[in-house]
Amino acid sequence: MMRKDVSALIQRAEAGADLAREELACLLSLEGEGQKALFAAADRVRARTVGDGVHLRGLIEFSNICRMDCCYCGIRRSNRRVRRYRMTPGEIVEAAQSASRLGYGSVVLQSGEGDALNPEELAGVVREIKATTPLAVTLSVGERTREEYALWREAGADRFLLRHETADPDLFARLRPGRRLEQRLQCLQWLRELGYQVGSGFMVGLPGQTALTLADDILLLKRLNVEMAGIGPFIPAPDTPLADAPAGTAQQTLNAVACVRLVIPDAHVPATTALGSIHPRGRQLALACGANVIMPNVTPGRYREHYQLYPNKICLREEPEHCAPCVTALVLGEGRFVATGPGHSPRWTA
Numbered sequence: 001m002m003r004k005d006v007s008a009l010i011q012r013a014e015a016g017a018d019l020a021r022e023e024l025a026c027l028l029s030l031e032g033e034g035q036k037a038l039f040a041a042a043d044r045v046r047a048r049t050v051g052d053g054v055h056l057r058g059l060i061e062f063s064n065i066c067r068m069d070c071c072y073c074g075i076r077r078s079n080r081r082v083r084r085y086r087m088t089p090g091e092i093v094e095a096a097q098s099a100s101r102l103g104y105g106s107v108v109l110q111s112g113e114g115d116a117l118n119p120e121e122l123a124g125v126v127r128e129i130k131a132t133t134p135l136a137v138t139l140s141v142g143e144r145t146r147e148e149y150a151l152w153r154e155a156g157a158d159r160f161l162l163r164h165e166t167a168d169p170d171l172f173a174r175l176r177p178g179r180r181l182e183q184r185l186q187c188l189q190w191l192r193e194l195g196y197q198v199g200s201g202f203m204v205g206l207p208g209q210t211a212l213t214l215a216d217d218i219l220l221l222k223r224l225n226v227e228m229a230g231i232g233p234f235i236p237a238p239d240t241p242l243a244d245a246p247a248g249t250a251q252q253t254l255n256a257v258a259c260v261r262l263v264i265p266d267a268h269v270p271a272t273t274a275l276g277s278i279h280p281r282g283r284q285l286a287l288a289c290g291a292n293v294i295m296p297n298v299t300p301g302r303y304r305e306h307y308q309l310y311p312n313k314i315c316l317r318e319e320p321e322h323c324a325p326c327v328t329a330l331v332l333g334e335g336r337f338v339a340t341g342p343g344h345s346p347r348w349t350a
């Protein structure tokens with residue numbers, strides 16, 4: 001496409017026009033000057049819709065026990081090298097309370113897909129956190145039954161993160177043996193019906209993915225009308241079937257972040273840990289092209305090394321008290337400020 005056409009396309013996207021799949025694929029492939037213009041447009045839309053505040057969500061990785069066998073994931077069931085752990089309900093509540101003391105307005109309770117805590121226990125943890133802190137609580141525990149989602153929602157959970165991973169049904173089925181995209185979309189539908197703020201998202205650079213697949217990923221997020229969209233590079237993990245596949249790049253991932261900001265202007269978009277792990281300034285770059293959320297790790301240090309979905313993850317040797325000032329400095333360094341409060345979707349507070 002000619003340079004003039006690219007700037008016209010970016011202008012239309014910034015003005016909120018619906019883009020065709022091919023047009024999005026074109027934006028996703030931009031390099032050089034075109035990419036710069038895309039990032040600048042996404043940054044303007046971010047400032048206008050969600051402002052300069054960056055929301056911090058403390059991430060508690062409470063168990064790596066998983067019944068699934070996703071080909072990309074370092075804690076997949078067949079990986080015998082992983083030492084499996086579960087935090088006790090008391091430890092999880094304590095981690096949440098310390099996140100609150102560190103100044104975070106919300107926590108994300110994430111685990112593998114397994115029964116490290118039975119559904120009732122997890123509901124109890126949610127109730128306890130809601131009763132003893134002002135935190136918003138997000139769950140990220142995978143594909144579950146509607147009844148379980150309902151139970152946790154009644155216990156007070158505000159949000160749920162369930163990335164769709166890839167919008168290509170064949171690729172999905174190949175990468176997640178035994179599961180289908182359709183089932184995951186059903187889960188997202190239930191979460192929506194139950195009144196959760198819904199987060200989804202995908203990986204960039206999966207083997208077999210194309211610019212058109214990525215365009216479909218973004219159009220799917222738009223159709224789901226997500227409150228949060230998490231996008232990170234695929235990073236090959238040792239002892240998985242994809243160990244030798246190439247990683248997604250920071251450039252591709254940043255293009256996807258910027259496009260999501262243009263297509264879903266008021267979404268919360270994290271500068272992901274995975275992006276920070278493949279590029280020393282990955283999170284900073286994401287903040288400059290559409291992102292407005294960071295999810296600092298608040299998992300106690302002794303568990304962190306066992307929760308490696310991918311290798312060379314940042315902060316593996318840190319404790320929660322180290323990451324808090326580090327992310328604050330990162331945010332201020334980008335000319336932004338740390339937003340206070342639970343950081344609900346603007347759609348919830350408007």
Ligand code: 5AD
Pocket residue numbers: 072073074163165202203232233234235236237274309310
């Ligand atoms: N590289 C990057 N991201 C990964 N995830 C899982 N495995 C990897 C990997 N190897 C992501 C998935 C999942 C989220 C918790 O982490 O998108 O939804």
Ligand code: FES
Pocket residue numbers: 296297314315318322323324326327
């Ligand atoms: Fe953990 Fe920087 S965020 S050390």
